[in-house]
Amino acid sequence: MENNNLRNSLKNGPDENGNFGIFGGRFVAETLMPLILELQSEYKKAKNDKAYQAELSALNSTYTGRPSPLYFAERLTNELNGAKIYFKREELNHTGSHKINNCLGQILLAKRMGRTRIIAETGAGQHGVATATVCARFGLPCVIYMGATDVERQAPNVFRMKLLGAEVVPVSAGAGTLKDAMNEALRDWVTNVDDTYYLIGTAAGPHPYPAMVRDFQSIIGHELREQFLKVEGKLPDAIVACIGGGSNAIGIFHTFLDDNEVKLYGAEAGGYGLDVENGHAASMSGGKPGVLHGNRTYLLQNEDGQILEGHSISAGLDYPGVGPEHSFLKDSGRVNYVPITDKEALEAFQICTKLEGIIPALESAHGLAQVIKLAPTMDKEQTIVLNLSGRGDKDVETVGKHLGVEL
Amino acid sequence: MSENRIKKAFEKCKHENRAAFMPFVSAGYPDIKTSQAIMDGFPQAGADIIEVGMPFSDPMADGPIVEAAGHVALKNGQTLQKTLNMVASFRQKDSETPIILMGYYNPIYIFGVDNFLDEAKKAGVDGLIVVDLPSEEDGELCLPALKANIDFIRLTTPTTNDERLKTVLKNSSGFIYYVSITGITGSKITNYDKVEKAVKRIKSQTELPVCVGFGIKTADDAKAIGKHADGVVIASVLIKALGDSLENEKATKQSVNSVLEIVRSLAKGVRQAR
Numbered sequence: 305m306e307n308n309n310l311r312n313s314l315k316n317g318p319d320e321n322g323n324f325g326i327f328g329g330r331f332v333a334e335t336l337m338p339l340i341l342e343l344q345s346e347y348k349k350a351k352n353d354k355a356y357q358a359e360l361s362a363l364n365s366t367y368t369g370r371p372s373p374l375y376f377a378e379r380l381t382n383e384l385n386g387a388k389i390y391f392k393r394e395e396l397n398h399t400g401s402h403k404i405n406n407c408l409g410q411i412l413l414a415k416r417m418g419r420t421r422i423i424a425e426t427g428a429g430q431h432g433v434a435t436a437t438v439c440a441r442f443g444l445p446c447v448i449y450m451g452a453t454d455v456e457r458q459a460p461n462v463f464r465m466k467l468l469g470a471e472v473v474p475v476s477a478g479a480g481t482l483k484d485a486m487n488e489a490l491r492d493w494v495t496n497v498d499d500t501y502y503l504i505g506t507a508a509g510p511h512p513y514p515a516m517v518r519d520f521q522s523i524i525g526h527e528l529r530e531q532f533l534k535v536e537g538k539l540p541d542a543i544v545a546c547i548g549g550g551s552n553a554i555g556i557f558h559t560f561l562d563d564n565e566v567k568l569y570g571a572e573a574g575g576y577g578l579d580v581e582n583g584h585a586a587s588m589s590g591g592k593p594g595v596l597h598g599n600r601t602y603l604l605q606n607e608d609g610q611i612l613e614g615h616s617i618s619a620g621l622d623y624p625g626v627g628p629e630h631s632f633l634k635d636s637g638r639v640n641y642v643p644i645t646d647k648e649a650l651e652a653f654q655i656c657t658k659l660e661g662i663i664p665a666l667e668s669a670h671g672l673a674q675v676i677k678l679a680p681t682m683d684k685e686q687t688i689v690l691n692l693s694g695r696g697d698k699d700v701e702t703v704g705k706h707l708g709v710e711l
Numbered sequence: 712m713s714e715n716r717i718k719k720a721f722e723k724c725k726h727e728n729r730a731a732f733m734p735f736v737s738a739g740y741p742d743i744k745t746s747q748a749i750m751d752g753f754p755q756a757g758a759d760i761i762e763v764g765m766p767f768s769d770p771m772a773d774g775p776i777v778e779a780a781g782h783v784a785l786k787n788g789q790t791l792q793k794t795l796n797m798v799a800s801f802r803q804k805d806s807e808t809p810i811i812l813m814g815y816y817n818p819i820y821i822f823g824v825d826n827f828l829d830e831a832k833k834a835g836v837d838g839l840i841v842v843d844l845p846s847e848e849d850g851e852l853c854l855p856a857l858k859a860n861i862d863f864i865r866l867t868t869p870t871t872n873d874e875r876l877k878t879v880l881k882n883s884s885g886f887i888y889y890v891s892i893t894g895i896t897g898s899k900i901t902n903y904d905k906v907e908k909a910v911k912r913i914k915s916q917t918e919l920p921v922c923v924g925f926g927i928k929t930a931d932d933a934k935a936i937g938k939h940a941d942g943v944v945i946a947s948v949l950i951k952a953l954g955d956s957l958e959n960e961k962a963t964k965q966s967v968n969s970v971l972e973i974v975r976s977l978a979k980g981v982r983q984a985r
Contacts, residue, residue, distance in 0.1 A: 330847045330848065331843045331845075331848060332843060333772045333842050334866045334867060335893055336870075338870045338872065487769050487770075490771045491771065491772075491774075494894060495894040495898070496893075497870050497893045595816045595843065596769060605817070608791060608818055609791070609817040609818035609819070609821030610767065610785055610818065611768045
């Protein structure tokens with residue numbers, strides 16, 4: 305029975321080659337193959353090393369402030385007059401988002417592997433800030449690649465990274481967003497293989513990154529299970545998270561994948577709407593499987609296999625791909641991925657701010673918009689948890705612009 | 712059964728005691744007509760084997776020069792089918808010079824692997840270099856290509872140690888492409904001796920010819936590398952010359968010749984190496 309359950313579990317992926325069904329893999333240049341094989345083996349060792357786990361756990365509690373609280377959003381619940389709404393408050397973490405969970409895990413790994421230089425890509429700047437933070441904490445030089453467009457629309461985060469001692473390199477190729485930053489980070493890595501560790505920020509890229517980042521982020525779901533059982537005496541009826549690359553979502557979903565009574569929703573960036581060509585970043589709702597950045601996954605692309613830029617009001621979701629495990633979970637039907645438009649996210653951003661006194665990141669506001677759609681359709685005894693993955697201080701200027709306010 | 716053009720080309724060079732010279736053209740840059748004329752002019756200018764770049768939106772192993780050329784080609788409507796058509800057109804005029812397609816996997820995956828191999832074979836393609844398909848992903852394209860009698864040429868790099876080399880050599884065919892540097896196209900070779908050592912190390916483990924690419928910019932580079940390698944690849948320096956000849960991204964009268972002139976000079980370098 306036990307074995308049988310394991311075999312049918314959705315949690316078994318990836319296989320040893322990094323495949324989640326047809327998704328995932330290791331589609332990288334030969335120069336990088338030895339590096340990711342080494343990373344795979346070192347990560348495996350670290351995972352079973354009590355000292356490593358203890359160090360990570362101590363940092364999670366004393367540096368990040370874990371566990372992050374589970375908060376009952378009472379006024380939002382009353383307003384929507386449906387299911388009880390809870391927030392898993394990752395935005396209260398040190399550096400303001402879930403990104404720090406992964407960065408701490410990987411920086412300890414980089415240290416173990418004797419790497420002396422850290423590189424990373426960033427979209428909204430949340431991962432860049434988290435990476436710059438752990439690099440400051442461990443005294444390692446750090447280069448952050450960021451699309452030139454994003455550098456402009458996330459100016460406060462750029463300055464934070466610089467204060468933390470990171471070098472921020474604007475990337476002007478393409479549309480100057482996350483995809484282009486990732487290309488440039490990969491080029492850096494191919495060039496500086498001897499000393500450099502590439503600290504990928506989302507659960508995507510070549511194996512072992514998708515599994516490794518998921519593991520570091522899964523602390524969100526593990527805490528939630530315990531907290532929720534304590535408060536409600538049962539599991540939640542629904543969990544909602546926003547999806548760019550999908551690290552906060554896989555982090556909160558993963559432990560619940562085999563609990564079929566828990567419905568899972570991933571809110572993709574619907575931008576101007578799925579019917580607007582190249583006007584959204586919903587790779588699963590509006591793309592098809594392809595190969596980019598080391599993995600096979602759902603991608604926004606044209607009929608010739610050229611990758612599209614995509615669009616989202618949120619720099620963190622503005623990516624034409626998604627982590628391969630999400631592609632697998634989409635095809636398996638376990639997670640329901642839905643597009644949320646810029647406009648819906650903006651509205652949700654304001655509702656949450658006014659009703660709960662919490663300014664959510666525009667990324668998380670996409671999840672919130674799905675909660676706002678979902679809650680009224682559910683009974684009052686039912687429950688929804690939103691992964692409030694980041695705080696919105698960085699987005700105040702962008703939101704102001706969209707509301708016609710000059711700051 | 713078509714003869715193996717790649718094998719023949721290397722045999723001919725070996726007979727002449729010199730390295731094969733392999734220039735690169737970015738298909739559709741700055742337009743189909745110009746890139747076709749460059750490709751068609753290569754054999755006369757001294758090319759033994761031709762590499763044709765299939766443009767991709769996100770060429771992670773390429774530097775800014777090759778990337779920008781690909782983006783211009785894509786902007787002008789270049790597609791994988793059009794690139795295959797260029798090869799077919801070349802083949803009508805030249806039945807000897809091997810053609811290697813070089814690029815990234817996604818456009819091929821979307822075209823459909825079987826469909827692509829059929830069309831490539833028909834067009835007269837001899838080999839493939841697909842940057843983001845390491846040995847670990849051989850089932851995707853490498854094995855089907857070998858079955859279709861198209862060589863699958865693999866990259867080895869300074870990070871490929873002896874143990875890894877065994878994995879890389881397995882299922883490799885045509886020749887081995889040694890990437891002379893850790894880095895992207897358009898960088899500069901800094902240490903000829905290191906390259907020579909690496910080439911010798913690889914040659915000791917395979918019967919296949921070993922060619923060197925990335926970072927060869929001058930006739931002197933070509934001469935130095937051609938001393939020990941079985942082939943010398945040049946790319947970025949040609950794309951740069953082509954780019955410099957353009958006016959508002961459009962080809963001029965000088966464009967084709969500006970590339971072929973460099974090809975002639977570097978081909979001469981290779982021929983004087985030994």
